[in-house]
Amino acid sequence: MDFNVTSGTPEKQRTACLVIGVFEPRRLTAAGKTLNSAAGGHLAAILRRGDLEGKCGQTLLLHNVPGIHAERVLLVGCGREKELDEGKFRSIAASAAQRLDESGANEAVSYLSELPVGDRDLRWKVRQQLESTEDALYVFDRLRSEKEKKRRPLKKLTLAIEERTALAEARRGLAEGAAIAAGVRSARELGNLPGNICTPDYLARQAKSLARRSTRIDVRVLEERGMQRLGMGALLSVARGSRQPAKLIILEYRGGRKNARPVALVGKGVTFDSGGISLKPGQAMDEMKFDMCGAAAVLGTFEAVLDMQLPINLVGIIPATENLPDGQASKPGDVVTSMSGQTIEILNTDAEGRLILCDALTYAGRFKPDTVIDVATLTGACVIALGSHAAGLLANDQDLASELLDAGSYAADRAWQMPLWEDYQQQLDSNFADMANIGGREAGTITAACFLSRFTKDYRWAHLDIAGVAWKHGKEKGATGRPVPLLTQYLLDRCSKKTKKRG
Known part of the structure; x- marks a missing residue:
């Protein structure tokens, strides 16, 4: 329109x-x-x-x-x-x-x-x-x-x-709104597609299609053989039960100074999540096509940034796979080695999002990022805690958390901060590996973030759990496109601060 x-x-x-x-x-x-x-x-x-x-x-x-x-x-x-x-x-x-x-x-x-x-x-x-x-x-x-x-x-x-004197300000709002709305629409379209269409390969092709729009964006796709060479045993353990090859999709947008450290967005891209061997209940399992909404949000945010030509360097990393049961699928009790070298005991194969994200977060360190934000439909516990109104936010840097909270408030795409205290880390203790992939029923959203925090010690990092906000249920069932507005506003705010400093 x-x-x-x-x-x-x-x-x-x-x-x-x-x-x-x-x-x-x-x-x-x-x-x-x-x-x-x-x-x-x-x-x-x-x-x-x-x-x-x-x-x-x-x-x-x-x-x-x-x-x-x-x-x-x-x-x-x-x-x-x-x-x-x-x-x-x-x-x-x-x-x-x-x-x-x-x-x-x-x-x-x-x-x-x-x-x-x-x-x-x-x-x-x-x-x-x-x-x-x-x-x-x-x-x-x-x-x-x-x-x-x-x-x-x-x-x-x-x-x-x-x-009439306010026309310039209004046109600026119009341009921002148009770019964000386009990004949200793209994220919704991807999220609403069924798993037999929106496969890991389909996500990779969408990223390449976005890159063809501008010389500012480059896209690379790592196949499973490349991931094996990098030692991404956690990510690949999730893909073992699927006939669809996993992909690691890497986008780079260069709008800032050549030597400026980038912001990295990491989006969970599980294109269908059956739970694996720890099979989910059949009721509402069709909604597990939405488990790639973190990946969709990263692609939607890149589209908004491209439309506005923001003066920033941005990296997108999307680990994409299905999680299905099969004779080759990972089993509860298996131990895998992540790209970081840390070992993980898989106690529940339905806690797969953190397994693909941990390798992607380790990979993000290669870009020497200023900030890393991961976006994931990660835990049902977040839905219980916050419902469908706010995304869960956990971070290892309070300034970053505050910036994201402010951006979400302004963009009408709110988040709510939860604690990331050391006290919770012991729930991930394992008798057989460096850590377990789940920490029990208590504080499930927090222990999932604690797991991810073990792979993000070298940079500022925030985690957005969007399990409650990424899609609607019932009569209005469908993807929402969140948190594209929050992420885009955060990037707009960063650009605005840099402009003021130069001024």
Whole structure:
């Protein structure tokens, strides 16, 4: 869909539909009051009749409003003004987008950017409107033989602002929002594909396709023979039960100075997780196609960074494999040697994500990174602890943790920090190897991160457990594209700090 920004009063806009906010109880916003005046009190009369109370997300479509150029006016409830926060603003933008798409208006001008949302500026509001609109209108239909076609879907949305002097700021928000929304969409598309299509080889081909878009990105793919030479016994132990060869996908984006140390993003790419010999229950096992959403988020973030041409050096590492039972599959009790030389007793083959990540994290050290962030649908314990609202965050550097928390808050893609205390490390003790791959039922998210921390001692590192936020269940089942907004905002913040230092 096309997005644009404009300035000007609502009554002069020639458009198929104007979008105007209404606060509870039945109180027009500033743009609404201007429009009401031009319409001779028409909007106020409708509100007095009780057609719209103004509760958050309510909509009312009006035709033939007198005294204006627009063909339609969409009134959108915004709740009580004092209670309007970031989440409600996104919900309001999504409700407006969905109603517009059903209205027959293929283009519209929205005045929702005037809504006061705490201390959030115009750039944020423009960006969130775009992202919320794209999220609300996303449909995964590429595998349907017959696609639903709307007669006149929404194709263009113009976001109106009060002053022309703010156009540059609004356009910046628009550019950021478009790049992030594109990255989120790509991550969702990959996550929603079934395991028989989205294989490790398919992920590798998607990375190569992204690299063909720009000379700034290089992609290399290590095959299993190459991984064997590097001693990646942990990663390869997971792939033993699959007929799909594992891949280690390495992306390099060079947008910063030649000698600047990169940020490395490591994404778990288990394209289907049956649990291996420690077989999962059959219920909802189809959702284990989403176990590669960490990898999808890394690719989506690279796309957003490329679209914005950020001045940063970025490395992406994606260990990709299936986890299936087979006569060759790893067994509980097996001991494997990781690339770092540390040995691991596999007590549960369904704790496979940390096995492929530990070798990828060791490999990341070759790039002498300034920072490493791994992204993984790692533990069901994180879902129990945080639900579907926040990703779990654990880090060996508090400044890095704080930066990621701030980025998530700004991007409306929140994380919550959990402890990474030494006290938990003893739960990984093994009688037969340097460590076990699980630490028991207690503190499962934390002990999984403790395991990974043993391979990240040479650099600043953070772990994002996205098991609760990477996809939705039930009627809305599907990938979310998170945490592409959080990761991209973190990189934007890094670039902004570097620019200020140079200034």
